[in-house]
Amino acid sequence: MDNVGMTVRLRGGIPRAVFFGVASLVFAASAAATFVRCASMQAMGGTPMPGGWTMSTLWTPMCGRTWFDAAVSFAGMWNVMMVAMMLPAVTPALWRYFEALGDARAARAGGMTVMAGVGYFFVWLVVGVLVFAAGAQLTALAVEAPALAHTAPAVAGVVVVMAGVLQFSAWKARWLACCGNLPSCGHxxxxxxxxxxxGLRLGRHCLYCCGNLMAALLAAGVMDRPAMALVAAAIAAERWMPGGTRVARGIGAAAIAAGVAMVVRAVAA
Known part of the structure; x- marks a missing residue:
């Protein structure tokens, strides 16, 4: 009987501790790398634009480098940032997947869970490539049309407001419920x-669920560390705290208030 109890503890306690310990280390490393990258980008400065905002060097190639180099650099930075932002939200789902692998050896189950994580973050990598393409085009338009650049801060505020409004939608509630009850783990x-x-399915569900909050982050500034931390905390909170729908609506109200403040500040400038 004692041997059986020891086996249960080894299968339940140690793998769980190791799993969340490794996830914590990966999160800490990605968060540190993101912090350093953001600091280096801020130290490089940017181009002052009409409307009182600064265009980041993220969206254009550095001197002597190609657009492909810029895209690869952005994609690498983006995925490290996504690991830091999304790992707290997705780790419980990956743990459920690890548990669903049943009595398989922990090493093999861990390997399959890593592959699921690879699939999950591949979705966000694709999103990052699309974000860079759109950001590069919008940057080019802003440089060519000063009048358009002048409206950018107000437009960013409107995007944040729209992201907040979506927090109250049935779409948001449905996908938030899906994230908490993703099918097929049992098999x-x-x-x-x-x-x-x-992992790809996890990533797709996550994108549908929190894409509006990611859009708000992009509007506020993708390298803005406080905004990044707030959005990451909001995504994790609405997914795993009790009463997720109420939490989502509270986040939506805060986003609407922040977006309105951004628009008012832009109009008054």
């Missing part, structure tokens, strides 16, 4: 393709 298999598919 997890020790198969790389199945693990990747599960």
């Amino acid at each position: 997890a298999r020790l198969d790389v393709q199945a693990a990747l598919r599960h």
Whole structure:
């Protein structure tokens, strides 16, 4: 009987402690790398634009580098940032997947969970590539049309308001519920393709659920560390705190207030 109890503790306690310990280390490393990257970008400064905002060097190639180099650099920075922002929100779902692998050896189950994580963050990598393409085009338009650049701060505020309004929608409530009850975990298999598919599905659900908050971050400034931390905390809170829908609406109200303040400040400038 004692041996059985020890086996249960080894399977339940140690793997859980190791799992969340590794996740914490990965989060800490990605957060530190993101902080250093943001600090270096801020030290480089940017281009002052009409309307009182500064265009980041993120969206244009550095001297002597190509657009491909700029895209690769942005994608790398973006994915490290996504690990720091999204890992607290997705770790419980990955733990459920790890548990669903059943009595498989912890090393094999861990490997499949890593593959699910790869699939999840691949979704965000694709999003990052699209974000860079859109950001580069908008930057070019702002440089060519000063009148358009002048409206950018107000437009950013409107985007934040719209992101807040979406927090009250049935769409948001439905996808938030989906994130908490993602199907097919109970049939997890020790198969790389199945693990990747599960990660891709996790990423797609997550994108649908919190895409509006990510849009608000992009509008506020993708390298703005306080905004980044607030959005990451909001995504994790609405997903895992009791009464997630009420939490989401509270976040929405705060976003609307912040967006209105951004518009008022832009109009008054």
